[in-house]
Amino acid sequence: MDWCHYRFRSVWELPAAPSVVYAVLERPEEYPRWWPQIREVTPLDEHTATGRFRSVIPYDLFVTAHETRRDPEAFVLEAALSGDLEGHARWTLVAHRGGTRALYEQAVEVRKPLMRRLALPGRPLFRANHALMMRSGQRGLRRHLEVV
Numbered sequence: 001m002d003w004c005h006y007r008f009r010s011v012w013e014l015p016a017a018p019s020v021v022y023a024v025l026e027r028p029e030e031y032p033r034w035w036p037q038i039r040e041v042t043p044l045d046e047h048t049a050t051g052r053f054r055s056v057i058p059y060d061l062f063v064t065a066h067e068t069r070r071d072p073e074a075f076v077l078e079a080a081l082s083g084d085l086e087g088h089a090r091w092t093l094v095a096h097r098g099g100t101r102a103l104y105e106q107a108v109e110v111r112k113p114l115m116r117r118l119a120l121p122g123r124p125l126f127r128a129n130h131a132l133m134m135r136s137g138q139r140g141l142r143r144h145l146e147v148v
Contacts, residue, residue, distance in 0.1 A: 022093055
């Protein structure tokens with residue numbers, strides 16, 4: 001097993017139509033407004049941005065995301081990730097019970113040297129840190145959708 005490789009899957013139930021949720025998720029430069037752990041997003045061009053993330057563990061991750069798929073009809077957003085995390089991430093949205101079920105999938109290899117050195121003993125903590133970040137993101141997006 002490669003201790004530096006992670007696969008994450010989160011499902012968010014959201015109180016808005018897929019088109020409304022998609023319109024928010026397709027603007028990553030605005031994520032810091034509603035997702036506290038995403039500290040900053042800087043667009044580089046219309047398909048690429050850099051981001052800085054920090055959750056409970058006191059270290060920053062720097063990632064460049066390059067859009068690989070933007071499909072507003074299928075409600076799918078995908079990006080290739082590089083930097084402290086290398087891999088890909090995908091949002092898939094479907095109508096569900098009068099709102100949206102948002103599936104977030106991520107497959108990455110950690111490139112940050114400290115996290116690589118702590119890969120084995122730190123793995124449970126890193127996974128818990130990610131779970132906390134995702135729960136906070138879901139809460140923030142739910143609140144944000146109430147006012148858009």
